[in-house]
Amino acid sequence: MATGLHISISAERLFTLGGLDITNSMFTSVLVSMLLISFAVITKSKLKNVSKPTGIQNFAEMIIEALHGLVHGVTSDFKKTRLFFPFISTFFLVIISNNWLGLIPGVGTIRLLVNEEAAQMEEAVKHSSVLVNSVQASETTIIEDATILTTDEVAHEDSANEHSGPVAVPIFRPGTADINTTISLALISIIVTQIFGFKYSKFGYFKKFINFSSPIMFFVGILELISEFAKIISFAFRLFGNILAGEILLVVIAFLCPIILPMPFYGLELFVGFIQALVFSLLTLVFFNMATINHEEH
Amino acid sequence: MSTEFAVAFVMAIGTIAPAIAIGLLVSAGLTAIGRNPEAASKIQTNMILGIAFAEAIAIYALVVSLILKFV
Numbered sequence: 001m002a003t004g005l006h007i008s009i010s011a012e013r014l015f016t017l018g019g020l021d022i023t024n025s026m027f028t029s030v031l032v033s034m035l036l037i038s039f040a041v042i043t044k045s046k047l048k049n050v051s052k053p054t055g056i057q058n059f060a061e062m063i064i065e066a067l068h069g070l071v072h073g074v075t076s077d078f079k080k081t082r083l084f085f086p087f088i089s090t091f092f093l094v095i096i097s098n099n100w101l102g103l104i105p106g107v108g109t110i111r112l113l114v115n116e117e118a119a120q121m122e123e124a125v126k127h128s129s130v131l132v133n134s135v136q137a138s139e140t141t142i143i144e145d146a147t148i149l150t151t152d153e154v155a156h157e158d159s160a161n162e163h164s165g166p167v168a169v170p171i172f173r174p175g176t177a178d179i180n181t182t183i184s185l186a187l188i189s190i191i192v193t194q195i196f197g198f199k200y201s202k203f204g205y206f207k208k209f210i211n212f213s214s215p216i217m218f219f220v221g222i223l224e225l226i227s228e229f230a231k232i233i234s235f236a237f238r239l240f241g242n243i244l245a246g247e248i249l250l251v252v253i254a255f256l257c258p259i260i261l262p263m264p265f266y267g268l269e270l271f272v273g274f275i276q277a278l279v280f281s282l283l284t285l286v287f288f289n290m291a292t293i294n295h296e297e298h
Numbered sequence: 299m300s301t302e303f304a305v306a307f308v309m310a311i312g313t314i315a316p317a318i319a320i321g322l323l324v325s326a327g328l329t330a331i332g333r334n335p336e337a338a339s340k341i342q343t344n345m346i347l348g349i350a351f352a353e354a355i356a357i358y359a360l361v362v363s364l365i366l367k368f369v
Contacts, residue, residue: 009368073343234354241357248364279350286347 005255006111007248011178012169014114028107029175032097067092074285084288087192091185092281095176099243099273102174103266108247111168176243176276179236186235189284190228197291205291231287235280242276305363312359319352 011023043060053061067089072081101107175181197205211221246269253262327345331338 007368009364073340234351237361238350238354238357241354241361244364245357245360275346275350279347282343282347283350 005251006168006170007251009244011173011180012114012167014112014169014171023178024170024173025175025178025181028101028172029098029181031172032094032101032175036093036097063093064089070282071285074282075289080289080292083196084285087288088281088285091189091284092277095185095239095280096274096277098175098181099277100270101172102177102243102247103250103269103273107172107174108170108251110171112171113166114169115166174243174247176239177247179240182236182240183232185239185280186232189235189280189287190232193284193287193291194228196288200292235283239276239280242272246272301366305367308359308363308366312362313356316352316356319355320349323348323352 011025013021014024014027015022039060043056046055047057068081068085071085071088072078075081075084176185194205197208209221209225211217249265250262250269253265323345327341330341334341
């Protein structure tokens with residue numbers, strides 16, 4: 001597109017920590033987690049046993065009551081609600097905070113100059129160590145020469161590409177706008193579903209997938225297994241696609257007409273962020289419930 | 299050159315079916331609420347769930363077109 005519009009589908013690297021690339025969406029999701037944890041700690045320190053709570057206790061009780069009503073409305077069983085509630089409310093609060101953080105001014109626009117050369121130097125060291133091993137030289141002078149030579153080679157190679165030198169990278173990026181976050185959330189959701197199913201029906205739960213009673217039921221079992229994987233992909237892409245599309249929409253609208261016109265789109269993004277968090281939690285809850293149906297109550 | 303056409307066509311064709319699906323869902327939901335206004339909140343919850351499933355398909359098309367355009 002035109003110059004000055006910075007759109008990236010994948011999260012960009014901010015710095016490297018012991019061989020692991022820390023991206024801007026990792027950084028932002030850690031920030032959101034710390035905000036949520038500090039909210040919980042502050043609320044707990046100010047709890048009073050009164051019939052009319054005020055202030056932050058009131059706010060927290062409102063949230064807890066609403067989520068509890070949601071969970072109980074689907075399960076209708078207090079024991080199950082007590083078991084599912086922590087997972088569902090955590091999913092909801094984490095996802096809604098991550099989604100809404102992307103709307104704060106500064107997220108996605110404040111940039112940091114990141115040296116791409118650091119990554120290139122590591123590549124050069126790797127190249128040179130491979131060369132040194134193959135040549136079987138052990139003197140330091142030869143190793144240093146090889147490093148200098150390959151660094152020059154890599155620098156010449158990369159100057160033909162786009163980025164050689166510092167690149168401006170947004171510091172913050174909503175955590176859920178990164179496919180890694182959403183895939184991991186989806187994996188947690190589905191794995192915990194299997195664990196709950198196992199907990200309630202022991203090995204009888206897996207009879208849903210491996211069913212030898214008749215050839216048709218065998219294929220139904222295989223389809224059930226495939227549908228579990230399809231659920232992971234569907235969860236991940238639904239959340240990722242919605243939030244990323246919202247980010248790109250806001251960037252493009254602000255680029256085209258920054259006055260007044262972005263307002264309805266901001267409203268849309270607030271709504272979408274809330275709905276996606278609600279849908280993720282509700283679907284997870286429905287799957288939890290389906291996995292733990294008591295077959296004895298007839 | 300053909301990539302630009304592909305970007306547009308993926309979205310144009312990929313959102314026809316989800317739009318029809320959401321329309322049918324909401325129509326059935328509204329009929330149900332009209333018949334039984336007391337169960338409105340239960341019906342609404344399930345309707346929103348169904349709409350999210352249908353919209354996810356449109357989002358898959360959007361992700362494909364974004365990848366075609368920007369990668």
